[in-house]
Amino acid sequence: MSVLRLREVTFRREGKEILHGVGFEVEAGEHWAMLGPNGAGKSTVLGFCGAVTHPTTGTVHVLGHELGRVELQRLRRSIGHVNPRHPLRSPLTVGEVVLTGITGTVETPNRWEPTAAERARAHDLIDLLGLTPRVADRWPTLSQGERGRTLIARALVSEPRLLLLDEPSTGLDVAAREQLLDTIALLPRTHPGLTSVLVTHHLEELPETTTHALILAEGRVVAAGPALDVLTSANITRAFQHEIDVEHRDGRWSARTARRYVVDAR
Known part of the structure; x- marks a missing residue:
């Protein structure tokens, strides 16, 4: 196809x-x-x-x-998109950044809550990409490599x-x-x-x-x-x-x- x-x-x-x-x-x-x-x-x-x-x-x-x-x-x-120049300005955690892949937004939308299935999918990707120890770390504190893996998880979370x-x-x-x-x-x-x-x-x-x-x-x-x-x-x-x-x-x-x-x- x-x-x-x-x-x-x-x-x-x-x-x-x-x-x-x-x-x-x-x-x-x-x-x-x-x-x-x-x-x-x-x-x-x-x-x-x-x-x-x-x-x-x-x-x-x-x-x-x-x-x-x-x-x-x-x-x-x-379509998932991984851009290393991701324009995030808020100090979101790794887990929060990954979940923005579901909404297709840079920031977390107001009054939006992911479902239990969406949280589980994000957790599985974070674990797959070796980011579980960093899940609560905030974007400004991440290395470029950690940001790259976070963005791949973000792109994949919407399947x-x-x-x-x-x-x-x-x-x-x-x-x-x-x-x-x-x-x-x-x-x-x-x-x-x-x-x-x-x-x-x-x-x-x-x-x-x-x-x-x-x-x-x-x-x-x-x-x-x-x-x-x-x-x-x-x-x-x-x-x-x-x-x-x-x-x-x-x-x-x-x-x-x-x-x-x-x-x-x-």
């Missing part, structure tokens, strides 16, 4: 076309990575996936519904069919990044029906459960499809306009500048 389908999508902002004929399709249960340099159009495409942005031309189907022909607020209830992860490793040190990637790698086992799209600039930030990839550059698709076919030295070099060697080992990717050594024969 198709979860996302874009066909010949263009997008103009202030008279400038920033996406040019973008198309790809995501099936249920797949886990996609979206990569590309700054200005490639990743955020705009993610806006389509999250039922936030409409295309200028072309068609976008999300969870079987065409944008422009469906009530967006209802559609968004089936979405599609999970969007917008550069989830932003601001994390190496240890916290690896803990977060381990958490994301759990999802195919703990939530087998879930489909995900993860946006990043860095191959090292891809979990080993990545099944497919989309590479964008200058508003166009460089390549899209199975990750091992797409995440190649040639495609990454083309997208970033810098000669890069890509390596895939033990389920993870890495990238470095391609080096050419000249041997002095003297």
Whole structure:
């Protein structure tokens, strides 16, 4: 079943076309990575996936519904979104932040109380993501890694069919990044029906459960499809306009500048 389908999508902002004929399709249960340099159009495409942005031309189907022909607020209830720049200003606890995923709000709504089933679901996710010792800790006191795992629990508590992860490793040190990637790698086992799209600039930030990839550059698709076919030295070099060697080992990717050594024969 198709979860996302874009066909010949263009997008103009202030008279400038920033996406040019973008198309790809995501099936249920797949886990996609979206990569590309700054200005490639990743955020705009993610806006389509999250039922936030409409295309200028072309068609976008999300969870079987065409944008422009469906009530967006209802559609968004089936989409979880992890944004490390979460704009929370109140000192909510971990437990309270996770529960805001049910209401789809940043703050806890006035006079709203979760049901016993909703509290139990939030508790189970907090435990699954290793946050039980921090459940009463307040947002300003959390590390970036703890915030990232809290936001994943928040996104999952509404039982979405599609999970969007917008550069989830932003601001994390190496240890916290690896803990977060381990958490994301759990999802195919703990939530087998879930489909995900993860946006990043860095191959090292891809979990080993990545099944497919989309590479964008200058508003166009460089390549899209199975990750091992797409995440190649040639495609990454083309997208970033810098000669890069890509390596895939033990389920993870890495990238470095391609080096050419000249041997002095003297």
